[in-house]
Amino acid sequence: IGSYPFGAVADANGDVYWIGASGSPAFPFPFTTFILGSPPAGSVLGFVVKFRGADGSIVWATALGAMMPSTIAVDANGRATVAGIASATQGLTTPRAYSFASVAPANPVEIVQLSADGGLVFAATYGGNTVEGSNAGACRKSPAFIDLSCPLTEVAAVLIDPQDHIWIAGSTNTTDIPLTATAYTSKCVCGNYSSDGYLAELSADGSSLLYATYVPGINAEGIDAGTTISAAMIDSEGNV
Secondary structure, three states, X not given: OOEEEEEEEEOOOOOEXXXXXXXXXXXXXXOOEEEOOOOOOOOOEEEEEEEOOOOOOEEEEEEEOOEEEEEEEEOOOOOEEEEEEEOOOOOOOOOOOOOOOOOOOOOOEEEEEEOOOOOEEEEEEEOOOOOOOOOHHHOOOEOOEOOOOOOOEEEEEEEEOOOOXXXXXXXXXXXXXXXXXXXXXXXXXXXXXXXEEEEEEEOOOOOOEEEXXXXXXXXXXXXXXXXXXXXXXXXOOOOO
């Protein structure tokens, strides 16, 4: 069956939030909350668990049925924001949350905010569909391997700025992620078997896209050669 730990973060009170996925809804503890439905056949169940820092006991455990969580951030009010790849092609969104029209074989990034008690606040999606130089019909999606010709938008970090805006940073091989007019660059050096970085900012309530850009990598010759973003941080002034 297997279980997969993906990350952990501590809040200001010393409580610890753990994200991961499991092949069994009963492993390794009973969930107190189920959100985002059931995982599609062949995929695993994502989860977020809050442990009490004082003694390691479980405060709550929320099952994320339709996503594979890869990064988490907790704000000053104890709200946990989780981001990862949606298990379902369309992803799942709550009313008034920002959504991206994902088309198979692409799966969008899912951004989910949980309340201090582990309940769902909102679920939003973001991503791209088109891989330049690749025929989507030739894309082979398999749980056994990643076909890099398939549309893939990954998220490496979710960040909360001083205004409680939500930032996601990662990499994509798609040429049509939603961008804003103020984007640093709208050019993606990505395509079949290559990727470029991206950065996107959502409003605090998850309802709107405030900023989005590709983040290019520059090689020794000063040429944009594409890049992969694997980490990101934010400072007290909101600089990413």
